[in-house]
Amino acid sequence: MPDTQALVNDFLNKLKKRKIEGSQATARQTAELLRSVISQQRVPYTNQAGALIDAVKAIGEQLIAANPVELAVGNIVRRVLHIIREEDLSLTTAAIGGLNLSAVSDDENDDDRDGDSTLSAAAVAAAARSTLRPPSLQTLLEDTPVSAAVPQTSSSGGDSEGKTADKSSRSRKLKHDVIEAVNELIQDIVTCHEQIAEQAVEHIHQNEVILTLGSSRTVLEFLFAAKEKKRSFRVFVAEGAPRYQGHLLAKELVARGLQTTLITDSAVFAMISRVNMVIVGAHAVMANGGVIAPVGMNLVALAAQKHAVPFVVLAGSHKLCPLYPHNPEVLLNELRSPSELLDFGEFSDCMDFGSGSGSPLLHVVNPAFDYVPPKLVSLFITDAGGHNPSYMYRLIADYYSADDLVVQRRATAGN
Amino acid sequence: MWHRSASFILDKNQNDTVYPADSVTLTPPPPSSISTPQNPNPNLNRNMSMSAYYQTRAAHHGVVTSDWLAQSQEAATRAVATGGQEIVDGGKSGRAFSVIDEFNNWRKQPDLAEAVAAIRALAAVIRNSEAKTMMELEIELKKASDSLKSWDTTSISLTAGCDLFMRYVTRTSALEYEDFNSARSRLIERAEKFGEISYKARKIIAMLSQDFIFDGCTILVHGFSRVVMEVLKMAAQNKKLFRVLCTEGRPDRSGLRLANELAKLDVPVKLLIDSAVAYTMDEVDMVFVGADGVVESGGIINMMGTYQIALVAHSMNKPVYVAAESYKFARLYPLDQKDMGPALRPIDFGVPIPSKVEVETSARDYTPPQYLTLLFTDLGVLTPSVVSDELIQLYL
Numbered sequence: 001m002p003d004t005q006a007l008v009n010d011f012l013n014k015l016k017k018r019k020i021e022g023s024q025a026t027a028r029q030t031a032e033l034l035r036s037v038i039s040q041q042r043v044p045y046t047n048q049a050g051a052l053i054d055a056v057k058a059i060g061e062q063l064i065a066a067n068p069v070e071l072a073v074g075n076i077v078r079r080v081l082h083i084i085r086e087e088d089l090s091l092t093t094a095a096i097g098g099l100n101l102s103a104v105s106d107d108e109n110d111d112d113r114d115g116d117s118t119l120s121a122a123a124v125a126a127a128a129r130s131t132l133r134p135p136s137l138q139t140l141l142e143d144t145p146v147s148a149a150v151p152q153t154s155s156s157g158g159d160s161e162g163k164t165a166d167k168s169s170r171s172r173k174l175k176h177d178v179i180e181a182v183n184e185l186i187q188d189i190v191t192c193h194e195q196i197a198e199q200a201v202e203h204i205h206q207n208e209v210i211l212t213l214g215s216s217r218t219v220l221e222f223l224f225a226a227k228e229k230k231r232s233f234r235v236f237v238a239e240g241a242p243r244y245q246g247h248l249l250a251k252e253l254v255a256r257g258l259q260t261t262l263i264t265d266s267a268v269f270a271m272i273s274r275v276n277m278v279i280v281g282a283h284a285v286m287a288n289g290g291v292i293a294p295v296g297m298n299l300v301a302l303a304a305q306k307h308a309v310p311f312v313v314l315a316g317s318h319k320l321c322p323l324y325p326h327n328p329e330v331l332l333n334e335l336r337s338p339s340e341l342l343d344f345g346e347f348s349d350c351m352d353f354g355s356g357s358g359s360p361l362l363h364v365v366n367p368a369f370d371y372v373p374p375k376l377v378s379l380f381i382t383d384a385g386g387h388n389p390s391y392m393y394r395l396i397a398d399y400y401s402a403d404d405l406v407v408q409r410r411a412t413a414g415n
Numbered sequence: 416m417w418h419r420s421a422s423f424i425l426d427k428n429q430n431d432t433v434y435p436a437d438s439v440t441l442t443p444p445p446p447s448s449i450s451t452p453q454n455p456n457p458n459l460n461r462n463m464s465m466s467a468y469y470q471t472r473a474a475h476h477g478v479v480t481s482d483w484l485a486q487s488q489e490a491a492t493r494a495v496a497t498g499g500q501e502i503v504d505g506g507k508s509g510r511a512f513s514v515i516d517e518f519n520n521w522r523k524q525p526d527l528a529e530a531v532a533a534i535r536a537l538a539a540v541i542r543n544s545e546a547k548t549m550m551e552l553e554i555e556l557k558k559a560s561d562s563l564k565s566w567d568t569t570s571i572s573l574t575a576g577c578d579l580f581m582r583y584v585t586r587t588s589a590l591e592y593e594d595f596n597s598a599r600s601r602l603i604e605r606a607e608k609f610g611e612i613s614y615k616a617r618k619i620i621a622m623l624s625q626d627f628i629f630d631g632c633t634i635l636v637h638g639f640s641r642v643v644m645e646v647l648k649m650a651a652q653n654k655k656l657f658r659v660l661c662t663e664g665r666p667d668r669s670g671l672r673l674a675n676e677l678a679k680l681d682v683p684v685k686l687l688i689d690s691a692v693a694y695t696m697d698e699v700d701m702v703f704v705g706a707d708g709v710v711e712s713g714g715i716i717n718m719m720g721t722y723q724i725a726l727v728a729h730s731m732n733k734p735v736y737v738a739a740e741s742y743k744f745a746r747l748y749p750l751d752q753k754d755m756g757p758a759l760r761p762i763d764f765g766v767p768i769p770s771k772v773e774v775e776t777s778a779r780d781y782t783p784p785q786y787l788t789l790l791f792t793d794l795g796v797l798t799p800s801v802v803s804d805e806l807i808q809l810y811l
Contacts, residue, residue, distance in 0.1 A: 136794060137741050137809040138586075140579065140612065288789065288798055324789070324796055326626050374798075390800035402795065 004040050007033060008059055015066035015073065023072035023283060024217070027189045027318040030063060030076040035182045038080075038175065048174050049088035056080055069334045069369075071284040071292070071321045078322065079185060080178075081404040087177040188383065192316030193218055195383035197225035203312065203381070208233040208276040211309075213265070214240030214294045215249035216281025218314040222381075223279075224256055234259040236275060238268055240296060242340040242366065265296045272303040282315045286325045287396050289374030289389025291315075295367055301376040310378040317382050320392065322400045325371060338364030466758035468529070468570035468707075469778040471522055472667070514540050514559040515566050526641065530576025530742045531613045533563060537580050538606030541599060548595060553584060569758035569778075571708025571716055575745040580606065582809055616740040616793035617642050621649040624703075624738060624791050630656045632700040635692070635728075637662045638718040639669035640705020642738040644676060646791075647703075651680045658683040660699060664718065665689055666762040689720050693727045702728045706739035710747045711806055713784035713799025715739065716755065719777060725786035734788035741792045744806055749781045 011033050013019075020026050034056060041055045060077030067073060196218055204210065204226040210233055212219050223235065235253055237260055239246035246262065253260045263271055278300060284292040291297070291313055304311040341364050350362035374389040384395060517539045521532035540559040546552040560577040567573055584602060624646045628634065636643055636659055650657060659677055661684055664670035670686060677684045687695060702724060706715040715721070715737050728735050749755050760778040768774065784799035791797075794805065 137579065137744060137805045138582075140583075140741060287796070324626075326629070388800075390798050393798060393801055394804070 004037050007036060008062070012062060012066045015063065015070070018067070020070075022217070023070065023319055024189060024192065024316065026067075026070050027072040027076050027316075028186060030073050031080070031182060031186045031189060033063075034059065034077070034080045035179060035186070038084075038182065039179055041175075043175065049084055052084050052175075052178065053081055056084065071323075072318050074323075075284075075318055075321055076185075076189075078400045078404045079318075080182060082399060082401045083181040083185065084178050085401055085403075087181060088174060091174055091177065189316065189318050192318065192383045193221040196314050196316065196381055197221040199381055199386060200225040201229045201231070203277070203279075203386075204231050204233055206231060206233070209236065209274055210234070211236045211238070211268070211272065211275040211278045211300070211304075212249070212280055213238040213246065213268075213296055213300050214243070214281075215245035216314070218281045218316065219279055220249065220252060222314055223253065223258065227256060227258060234261065236261045236263055236271055238263050238265050238296065238300065240294060241265055265299065268300050269303045269306075272300075272307050272309060275304075275307075275309055277310050277312060278304045279312045279314065282313050282319060283369055284319050284321050285313070285315050285380065285392060287322050287393055288324055289377060289380075289392045290325055291372040291374075291377060292325075292369050293372055295370045298370040298372050298376075301372045305376050311376060312379045312381060313372075313377055314381050317384060317395070317399065320382070320396055320399065322396045322405055334368040336366045336368050338366050341366055466569040466760060466778055467567045468573070469667075469758060469760045472669075514563055518563055518566075527610070528613050528641075528740065528742075529570055529572040530579070530740075531610045533573050533576040534580045534606050534609045536563065537577065538603050541603050541606070549598065552599065553581075556581060556584060568756050571745045571747065572743045575708065576742055578746070579742050579809070580609075613740060613742070616742075617645045618649075619793040620738050620740065620791045621645045623796055624736070625650060625653060625655075627701070627736065627789075628655055628657055632657045633660060633698055634658070635660045635662070635696070635699045635702045635724070636673065637670075637702070637704050637721055637724050638664050639667075639673045640738065642740065643703050643705045644673065646738055647677065647682065648680060651682050658685065660685050660687055660695055662686075662692060662720065662724070663688050664720065666760060667718070669718075689723075692724050696727050696731050696733065699728070699733055702733060702735045704735070704737055706737050706743055707779060708745045708747070709737070709739050709743050709790065709802055710745055710749060710781070711803045712748055713787065713790070713802045714749070715782050715787065716747075716749075716779055717782065719780050722752070722780040722782045722786075725782045729786045735782075735786060736789050736791060737787055738791045741794045741805070744802055744809075746806060746810060752781055755779075755781065 011029065014029075015026075020029060037055060037059055038052060041052060043051045056077065060074070060081070063077060064074045200222045204223075208231075210223070212235065226233065235258055237246045237250045237253070239262060241264070250260045250262045280293060280297060280300065282291045282293045286292065293313075301311050303309075347362065350360060377389045380387045380389060380392065382395065387395070514536050518532055518536035521527060521535045522529065524532075537556055537559060540556060541552065544552055544555050546555055560581055563577055564574050583605070587598075587602070620642055628646075628650045634647070634657060636647075647659065659682055661670045661674045661677070663686060664673075674684045674686050704715070704717055704721050704724070706717050708716040710716060725735050747755065758778045759776040762774055762776055787799050789796055790799060790802070794801075
């Protein structure tokens with residue numbers, strides 16, 4: 001599809017050059033891109049879901065490789081894959097259900113056929129129950145269903161019943177259902193701030209002091225919502241060096257009439273004893289409940305733990321990543337330009353590659369993210385409600401399929 | 416006997432009066448055969464309710480000492496006696512089949528997991544049963560499962576395996592099948608397949624753990640777990656560069672066997688005595704242990720010494736990873752170390768111990784979930800809090 005290829009290339013370019021700011025914008029654009037890919041994708045009659053999944057995986061692989069630090073891209077790709085599998089399964093079970101009824105009515109005297117279709121319907125029902133759920137103790141002893149076999153039985157049954165017209169309408173229906181579901185996903189992404197902000201009133205009470213670091217739109221909306229409901233509270237904003245986005249946040253809070261105090265990151269430990277609650281945003285939430293957040297967040301989390309202040313993280317569901325941080329200190333961090341820290345003009349002689357051995361004595365490292373381990377987080381507030389860090393696996397199991405954790409087109413053995 | 420009171424003097428008096436009654440069921444051999452130079456401690460024999468589970472594990476590990484031989488003989492005679500009792504009491508009169516013998520046969524294979532042996536034994540019960548309805552079959556299975564559980568109360572995976580199979584039988588029999596024979600053959604087939612599931616489970620766990628082992632890492636391992644062995648084997652096959660610190664694992668000395676196996680795979684191994692764990696903990700990147708059982712709180716029950724290692728690792732911020740198959744999840748909730756039934760192993764100190772000196776012979780300890788980082792199971796990589804969720808789904 002030349003059309004979609006141009007769109008994909010354009011998006012890949014933007015990702016590589018880091019032109020899209022923020023996980024929400026990235027997530028939304030990824031979802032929209034995948035939606036157009038799906039709608040333009042031609043699907044064969046049999047195993048349509050497989051074709052769609054392959055197409056999405058092919059594009060998804062490229063997208064993830066373009067910006068591996070922006071985890072929202074991978075999250076949305078996996079969400080879409082999960083949607084395709086779910087819709088396919090619900091369509092197939094509906095078809096089997098219809099098939100069973102017709103088999104019973106048409107072949108009453110043929111007992112074997114009847115028994116077979118009853119058994120296969122029951123087997124499909126069992127497969128439906130267990131395929132999309134992650135493996136659990138309950139299904140340990142049952143047969144592992146082969147998902148490819150399920151549409152085949154339906155298609156062969158359909159042939160014998162002569163329902164070709166029904167099948168073509170089913171193929172259209174799958175794409176249609178998937179696109180509807182992706183639209184819902186986009187809607188969820190766009191409205192995640194409102195849904196999180198609705199819960200603000202339960203958590204912010206009268207005369208509280210709230211600490212935050214840097215600037216997060218989710219936190220901003222959260223605090224505004226509490227202000228709307230006539231809660232009076234004060235906010236300490238840590239400026240979030242070296243980007244100093246805390247300054248912008250402070251300005252916006254003051255514009256809305258909130259009493260704000262601006263502090264440096266280093267002053268967090270000094271001021272934390274006066275704070276009732278810490279509310280921050282996140283870049284991504286990992287499967288173990290750990291948080292990838294703007295640099296300096298680990299400092300705030302440790303200070304909050306030391307003084308027993310609740311550390312609340314706000315995150316939209318597009319930030320939930322099904323991966324575990326194997327080596328969190330090393331992975332998933334981006335090094336930004338050192339010019340944010342130092343002025344090149346003043347320090348040009350220290351950083352000169354031309355002098356002496358060719359390697360400068362002064363190195364400047366500017367990591368963009370921090371990893372906050374799950375034991376420091378008190379509560380996650382997502383658009384699906386407030387949860388414990390150890391509960392994150394549950395949400396992840398709901399939103400993602402186990403097969404999609406590794407997004408690769410080649411069939412990897414046993415994954 | 417359980418020692419709960421702080422006053423050990425009071426307990427000592429109690430113990431002296433209680434033991435004569437206990438010794439009847441134990442039927443110890445006459446004292447003359449025990450008073451060998453290696454084992455002059457009469458207390459050791461009188462209150463030794465041998466944990467058959469740990470005995471079998473020792474048999475697998477093959478580190479045999481002479482007093483262990485004596486103990487095992489005693490335990491074998493006891494087992495046959497109680498096995499015979501079970502046959503008579505369990506109402507299986509007229510059949511030479513004993514589920515306990517069947518279980519023991521399966522259990523002797525060193526590569527087979529406990530739960531698999533249990534389920535195979537129960538499958539044999541189904542095969543030999545003359546029941547004509549599902550209810551009858553279920554009742555027979557329940558009796559067999561109860562007798563297995565009571566024969567060795569210390570083995571958690573045995574209990575968990577039996578419970579899992581019973582739940583599966585109860586759940587599926589109510590559902591799809593109207594024909595008894597097809598249902599029965601299906602149950603037998605699934606039970607036999609469970610051995611494959613268990614073997615596949617180890618492979619899945621090994622694959623999941625591969626990402627966590629990075630090049631140049633140092634792994635501390637305690638005890639000989641077949642699952643952890645599989646993990647390390649696969650990492651070695653994937654040409655990862657890592658080294659293993661291996662605790663000796665007294666009194667089984669299973670660490671020696673593990674070191675042997677790893678040396679065969681050309682993995683750099685260093686043996687430590689159990690007390691050297693804290694000394695070497697700062698050069699360790701992660702701790703890998705298996706589990707005899709995973710309890711509802713998300714904690715694990717494993718060979719003695721695991722709790723100690725987890726505490727040290729936690730205080731030095733090192734991750735503790737547990738590799739356990741999902742059928743080891745058990746419905747237990749120990750609140751402290753002594754909350755479980757005692758599982759005792761004789762310890763050979765190599766020198767004669769005066770009879771006044773007691774020996775702590777428990778073979779296992781309980782590690783609470785806050786000291787564990789992640790559980791690698793065939794259900795995926797889980798945090799300890801997922802365990803209770805899974806158990807609730809299965810049992811309630």
